[in-house]
Amino acid sequence: MNADLLRPQGRYFGELPVGAVIRHRVTRTLTESDNILFTTLTMNPQPLHLDFEYAKQSEFGQPLVNSMMTLSLLVGLSVHELTLGTLIANLGFGEVKFPAPVFHGDTIRAESEVLEARASKSRPGQGVVTVRHRAFNQRGEVVAECSRTMLMQGHPTAQTEN
Structure with missing residues (x-):
C-alpha cells in the first residue's frame, strides 16, 4: 500500500515552524439546532441561548x-x-x-498561527507547539480566539534517522 495513503493529514512537530499561519479550508454555518443541542447537552440554562423571547429583549x-x-x-x-x-x-x-457575538446563521472559518515550537525535553521525537487559533464570521470579524499548547508527534522518518 502507498505510504502516502497512510500518512496522517495533520502536521508533525517539524512541520510547524514559528510564524506559520494555516488558514483552514473547512467552514461551518451554525444553526439554531446546533446551538440548542450543544447548550442543553452541556447543561447550560442561560436564556440568551435558549429563550427567544428573553433574547429578543437583550441588547x-x-x-x-x-x-x-x-x-x-x-x-x-x-x-x-x-x-x-x-x-x-x-x-x-x-x-x-x-x-464579537455569534448568531444562528453565521458561517465560521478559522486560522492557526504557530507562536512557539520546541522539542520535548522528556519525550524524544516529540515537540510542544503553541498556536493562536482565530475564528472569523462571514464578514471577516474575529469572533473567537485562544492559545492552545499541544504535544505533537515528530515525523516518523526523522525518528528512525536519529
Whole structure:
C-alpha cells in the first residue's frame, strides 16, 4: 500500500515552524439546532441561548450562539490541517476571547498561527507547539480566539534517522 495513503493529514512537530499561519479550508454555518443541542447537552440554562423571547429583549435582539460551542468549533475546524493523526495530547488552553457575538446563521472559518515550537525535553521525537487559533464570521470579524499548547508527534522518518 502507498505510504502516502497512510500518512496522517495533520502536521508533525517539524512541520510547524514559528510564524506559520494555516488558514483552514473547512467552514461551518451554525444553526439554531446546533446551538440548542450543544447548550442543553452541556447543561447550560442561560436564556440568551435558549429563550427567544428573553433574547429578543437583550441588547442583541436575538439568541447568541453558546461561546463554548464557538470555542469548540474553532478548535474542531483546525483539526484536519493541523493535528489529525499527529496530536498526542492537548496540554492546555489560554487567553480565550470572544470579541464579537455569534448568531444562528453565521458561517465560521478559522486560522492557526504557530507562536512557539520546541522539542520535548522528556519525550524524544516529540515537540510542544503553541498556536493562536482565530475564528472569523462571514464578514471577516474575529469572533473567537485562544492559545492552545499541544504535544505533537515528530515525523516518523526523522525518528528512525536519529
